[in-house]
Amino acid sequence: AQKVTQAQTEISVVEKEDVTLDCVYETRDTTYYLFWYKQPPSGELVFLIRRNSFDEQNEISGRYSWNFQKSTSSFNFTITASQVVDSAVYFCALSDIEDAGGTSYGKLTFGQGTILTVHP
Amino acid sequence: DVKVTQSSRYLVKRTGEKVFLECVQDMDHENMFWYRQDPGLGLRLIYFSYDVKMKEKGDIPEGYSVSREKKERFSLILESASTNQTSMYLCASSLMGQLIYGYTFGSGTRLTVV
Numbered sequence: 503a504q505k506v507t508q509a510q511t512e513i514s515v516v517e518k519e520d521v522t523l524d525c526v527y528e529t530r531d532t533t534y535y536l537f538w539y540k541q542p543p544s545g546e547l548v549f550l551i552r553r554n555s556f557d558e559q560n561e562i563s564g565r566y567s568w569n570f571q572k573s574t575s576s577f578n579f580t581i582t583a584s585q586v587v588d589s590a591v592y593f594c595a596l597s598d599i600e601d602a603g604g605t606s607y608g609k610l611t612f613g614q615g616t617i618l619t620v621h622p
Numbered sequence: 623d624v625k626v627t628q629s630s631r632y633l634v635k636r637t638g639e640k641v642f643l644e645c646v647q648d649m650d651h652e653n654m655f656w657y658r659q660d661p662g663l664g665l666r667l668i669y670f671s672y673d674v675k676m677k678e679k680g681d682i683p684e685g686y687s688v689s690r691e692k693k694e695r696f697s698l699i700l701e702s703a704s705t706n707q708t709s710m711y712l713c714a715s716s717l718m719g720q721l722i723y724g725y726t727f728g729s730g731t732r733l734t735v736v
Contacts, residue, residue, distance in 0.1 A: 511662070537724050545631075547712065549724040593664060608653070608716060609680070610725065612665040 504529045506596050508613035515584055516621050523579045523616045525594030531555075534598055536570065536577045537610065541591040553577065584620045591615045625649075628713050628728040635735050641700040643731050645713030652718040654696035655725065656680075656688065659710040671696055672718070703735045 505528040515521045527536065538550040551561065553570050561568050565582045581588055594613040629644035647654065653672050657665040657680075667680030669688040677688050685707060689697045696715075700707055710732050714725035 506664075508664075539724070539727075545710070545730040547714075547725075547727040549726075552724055595665075609655070609667060609670060610665075611667075612657075614662055614664040 504531075504534075504596050504598070504611040506594050506611055506613035508592075508594055508616050510616045511614070512617040512619070514619045514621065517586060518583050519620075520580060520582050521584050521618065521620075523581075523592050523594075523618070525577045525579065525613060527575050527577065527594070527596045529596060529598075531598055534596060535608075537595040537597065538568065538577075538579050539593045539595060541593065541615070543590070547593065550579075581618075584618075586620050586622055589618060589620045591617050626713055626715055626726050626728040628711075628731050630731050631729065633731055633733045635700075635703050635733065637704060637735055639700075639703045639735075641703045641733065641735075643698040643700075643711055643713075643733070645696045645698070645728055646694055647696075647713075647715040647726070648694065649715060649717065649726065650693065651715035651726075652693070653716045654690065655714045655716075656686075656696065656698045657712045657714065658682070659712055659730070665712060668698065703733075705735050707733065708735045709733060 507526045534555045536553045539547040541547050567580045569578045593615050595610040597608050597610045626647045635641050655670040656668045659665045666682050668686050671677045671690040687699045710730050712730045713728040716725045
């Protein structure tokens with residue numbers, strides 16, 4: 503069975519601080535996807551990034567960066583110079599790979615979520 | 623702009639009532655999903671559907687059923703609502719073979735059963 507653990511329930515920082523959200527996963531699959539989603543107070547989950555299990559290259563997008571380490575089954579998310587608008591719940595998720603034969607449909611398994619509060 | 627629309631943002635129902643949560647997507651996606659979100663538990667999959675009239679149980683299907691009569695609409699049914707079904711319900715859809723874009727989620731329905 504797949505499992506995603508976000509050990510940090512809540513994080514509180516002051517604006518402009520850097521913050522890292524941890525994500526550890528378990529899966530028996532050799533090929534899989536990892537995701538990060540943001541849920542602002544409006545409630546709708548917003549897709550941030552997807553990584554393939556065979557691509558361990560780290561990624562940077564503006565103030566966001568992701569560190570994928572297959573050896574430790576971790577996919578951590580760092581926000582540099584945090585802003586008040588970054589306040590949200592952040593979810594890490596794991597998916598099996600879709601199978602055209604119909605045995606897999608890319609179901610997402612989510613972590614518990616981390617509530618990030620950025621104070622002005 | 624692609625959209626997943628959930629019919630109600632807030633809903634209050636009585637114990638024992640039959641409850642319908644509706645979800646409509648306008649992206650011609652094959653896959654649709656219902657999750658419930660609870661503090662400390664994240665999102666848990668209730669049911670999903672990969673085609674019209676097709677459905678599969680997720681991790682916590684007990685007390686729920688679903689209906690997908692049209693491609694764009696996926697309904698979650700609580701046959702007899704109970705207080706432990708008070709939760710945030712999120713609908714999502716995805717295009718088969720295009721998981722690179724992840725899911726598109728609706729804004730959620732916050733259901734309170736009293």
